[in-house]
Amino acid sequence: MKFLRLCILVLTVFVSFYGSAQMFTQQDSLRGSITPERAWWDLLFYDLQVKVAPENKFIEGSNTVRYKVLKPKQVLQIDLQQPLKILSIFQDEQPLSYTSKGYSHFVSLEKPQLAGEINEIVINYSGNPREAIRAPWDGGFSWSMDKNGHPFVATSCQGLGASVWWPNKDHMYDEVDSMAISVTVPKDLVAVANGRLKKVHEQEDTKTYDWYVSNPINNYGVNVNIGDYVSYGEIYEGEKGPLELSYYVLRDNLEKARQQFKQVPLMLKAFEHWFGPYPFYEDSYKLVEVPYLGMEHQSSITYGNNYQNGYLGNDLSRSGWGNTFDFIIIHESGHEWFANNITYKDIADMWIHEGFTAYSENLYLNFHQGKTASSEYVLGTRNNIRNDRPIIGPYGVNKAGSSDMYYKGANMLHTLRTLLEDDEKWRRILRGMNSEFYHQTVTTEQVENYLSEQTGIDLTAFFNQYLRTTKIPTLEYKIEEDTIRYRYTNVVEDFDMPVRIYIGEKEHWLFPSMEWKSEKLPSIPQMVVDSNLYIKTTRLD
Ligand SMILES: [Zn+2]
Secondary structure (H helix, E strand, O other): OOOOOOOHHHHHHHHHHHHOOOOOOHHHHHHHOOOHHHHOEEEEEEEEEEEEEHHHOEEEEEEEEEEEEOOOOOEEEEEOOOOOEEEEEEEOOEEOOEEEEOOEEEEEOOOOOOOOOEEEEEEEEEEOOOEOOEOOOEOEEEEEEOOOOOEEEEEEOOOOOHHHOOOEOOOOOOOEOEEEEEEEEEOOOEEEOOOEEEEEEEOOOEEEEEEEEOOOEOHHHOOOEEEOEEEEEEEEEEOOEEEEEEEEEEHHHHHHHHHHOOHHHHHHHHHHHHHOOOOOHHHOEEEEEOOOOEEOOOOOEEEOOOOOOEEOOEOOOOOOHHHHOEHHHHHHHHOOOEOOOEEEOOHHHOHHHHHHHHHHHHHHHHHHHOHHHHHHHHHHHHHHOOOOOOOOOOOOOOOOOOHHHOHHHHHHHHHHHHHHOOHHHHHHHHHHHHHHOOOEEEOHHHHHHHHHHHHOOOOHHHHHHHHHOOOOOEEEEEEEOOEEEEEEEOOOOOOOOOEEEEEOOEEEEEOOOOOOEEEEOOOHHHEEEOOOOOOEEEEOO
8 A cells, every 4th residue: 555645634643643632442453463362373374255235335145154263252343344244164064153253254163163174164254345445545435437437447456455345354464375266246347356366257147256376465465446447468588487468448548558558668678577477377477457556466456547657747856867757556566575475464564565666666676777876766755754653563563663664664774785785795785685585574673683683784773674663863063173072862772874975986884883982084174975765864063
C-alpha cells in the first residue's frame, strides 16, 4: 500500500488513532494476535469460491480450509466481517456449531483433532460486503462502472483484513502454501484473481474463472477484479528463465496500456538485479487495471494511475526524477519482493514492506538513470517525513506504525548503504534477504539481525534510533582554529553511527558519540557533511 501521507482522510485517521492513546478493544486482540484458537493449526490450502453479482452488490460462496493439526484442540477461529454472514460450517460433511465475538467465529469441532493430521473445514457465506470508502486505504468492495456502463469491480483489504470479503484465518503470521480462487460473474464480464487462469466454465448467464496460486500467499494479497477486460501478454527473459507477463485493462485503454506498461520489463530488469529473481515465476506476473490507485496483490498487481508517470502525475520527491517513471507500476511491483515474498508477521512491522519498497523506487532510478538520480530522489522524499510517531507500531492489535515507514524507512536504508561504502556488497545483502526469507513471514528482529550479520556492523542502536523513536540524530560541532569538536545529541543509548564529511575534494570519517570528541583537520571551514546520511547537523560557533 502506498502513501498514506498525501491523503488528508488518512492523516485524520492517524491523528484520531494517535489521539486515542493506545486504547485497544477485544476485537483488536482477536484480530491482531495469535490466539490459542489459531496457534494449534497450520494453514495448508484455501479453496475459495465466490459468486459476485454487481447488480445488487451481493456475493455468496464458500471457502474450504485445509490445515495441519500442530497440537490437539477442538476450537478453531475463523474470521468473517459483518455484514457478511456465515450460512453453515462443515467438517467431513457434518454441520458444526460456532459462537461469535464480533467478526471472530469460534468453531467447535466434533472430530478429535490429532497432531499431524490434515483436516478440512468448509465455510459457506453470503451477503452484501462492506463497500470500500476510499480504496485501497479504507477498503472492501469497490463497485463502479466503466465509461461504457459495464460494472468495474475490485477488492482491496490491507489492514482491514481479507475477512472483509471472505472467511479465513485473518492473521498475517500464517500463509497457505497454495490457493484456488474461483470467481463466478455475469457472462459478459471477466474476473481476474491471483496466479494463473486454469479454466473458464460457461453457465447460462454466468462464467466461472478458475485461478490457481501455486505459491504461499498472504491474505490481503488475495484479490478479485471484475470488468470488461481485454488482455495481452509478453514473455520476459528473466533470471529464472521465461516469465509470463499478462496485462488486463479496460477495453478502451488497450492502446494506452501498450505504451505505459513498457515500464514493466524495465522494472523487472532493475529489481531482479537488486533483489534477485521475481519470486513467483510459477504464477506469472500480471498488471490489472482497477478503479482505485493500486495495490501489491501478489502476481496480480493492481493499477489505477491513469496511464501517466509519477504518483497520479506528481513527483513525490520534487527532484524531477519522480516524473520519469510510473509510480504505481514501480512501487507496487517492488512489493513482490518486499511484502509478498518477505511478509511481516504483524502489521506493526509494516516497514519491512513499505520501507524497502519506498527504497526500491530509488534503486529503480539507480539502475536506469545512475546513482546521482537515485540519491537526489531519496533525499527529495525526506520532505515527506513527519517524525510524528515511531515507524514500528504496537504489536498484537493489528495496528501499523507511522506513515514514516515509507520515506524515513527509505532514507534509513539509503543511510545504511552509504555507511557500507560497497554497493556490490549491499546488493548481495538485498538479494540474500530475498533468498534467506524466501516465501516467509518475518519479524523486524529477523530482518534487523540479518542486516547486522551481513554488514558486519552491530546495527542495534541504529535500528532503535530510526525505527523506535522519532528523534533525528543531530551532529553538533564547533570549529576552533584547526580543530573540530563534535558529538551526537538526540540519539538513543550507544548510537555511534560514523559521519562522512568532505573537506574540499577529500573525504573523511568522523566517529561521533554522545561524548565530545576533538580532532585536528586541515581546511576546516570548507567542511561539508555527506547529505546521504539522514542526520541533522548544527554548528555551534
Ligand atoms: Zn507500498
